[in-house]
Amino acid sequence: MSAVADKYKELQELGVEVISISVDSVFVHKMWNEHELSKMIDGDIPFPMGSDQDGSVGKKYGIYDEDSGVETRGRFIIDPDGIVQGFEVLTPPVGRNISETIRQIKAFQLVRESEGTEVTPAGWKPGKKTLKPRPGLVGKVWEEWTVDEVDK
Numbered sequence: 001m002s003a004v005a006d007k008y009k010e011l012q013e014l015g016v017e018v019i020s021i022s023v024d025s026v027f028v029h030k031m032w033n034e035h036e037l038s039k040m041i042d043g044d045i046p047f048p049m050g051s052d053q054d055g056s057v058g059k060k061y062g063i064y065d066e067d068s069g070v071e072t073r074g075r076f077i078i079d080p081d082g083i084v085q086g087f088e089v090l091t092p093p094v095g096r097n098i099s100e101t102i103r104q105i106k107a108f109q110l111v112r113e114s115e116g117t118e119v120t121p122a123g124w125k126p127g128k129k130t131l132k133p134r135p136g137l138v139g140k141v142w143e144e145w146t147v148d149e150v151d152k
Contacts, residue, residue, distance in 0.1 A: 001020060001037055001045060002037055002040035002041050003095075003096075003098045004018060004020075004047075004098055004101075005037070005041045005045050005046055005047070006041060006098075007098050007099075007102065008046045008047060010102065011102070011105075014102070014105055014106070014109065015109075016105055017047070018047040019047060019048050019050060020045070020047060020048065020049045020050065021049075021050040021051075021052050021057050021058075021071075022049070022050075022051070022052060022071060023051075023052050023053055023055055023058065023064075023069065023070055023071055024051060024053075025051050025053060026049075026051050029049040029051065033045055033049070052071065055069065055071065058071035061074060061076060061087075062089075063089055072089050072090070072091065072092075073089065073090050073091070073092060073096070074087060074088065074089040074090075075087060075088045075089075075096055075101060077101070077104060077105060077108060079108065079112065085108045086104050086108065088101075103124075103125060103126070106126045107120040107124055110126075110130065114130075116133070117132060117133075118130040118131070118132055119131050119132075119133055121141075121145050129144075129145065131144060131145055
């Protein structure tokens with residue numbers, strides 16, 4: 001939460017809205033923000049923290065654990081049309097990487113803006129080479145892109 005809050009301005013500049021949802025009540029969110037998160041960031045969490053006490057949202061996204069009554073930590077990238085383009089679900093002991101989330105958002109935006117005429121290969125970073133899908137590329141990706149392209 002604090003890492004996302006720290007990068008919230010950058011996310012907003014990309015046209016991204018962030019919503020945090022958990023099974024905790026709004027009162028728990030308030031206490032957590034005041035006694036924990038506010039010590040990790042400058043001010044309050046800058047995005048909405050929604051309460052999903054009955055787990056209905058978590059159930060729809062497949063991250064609600066019926067046995068324990070909690071939701072696994074998930075991150076969902078949803079495009080302007082409401083379609084989930086990417087997601088990551090991790091168990092609580094492993095933290096997420098907001099820099100990777102931002103990289104993926106930029107990749108999804110590039111593909112969307114190009115209307116699919118450009119795609120981002122593994123490890124792609126903004127400003128790096130993309131691929132242009134076409135029948136002639138099939139079986140010849142190796143001629144246009146290698147793992148070394150990531151570091152160039």
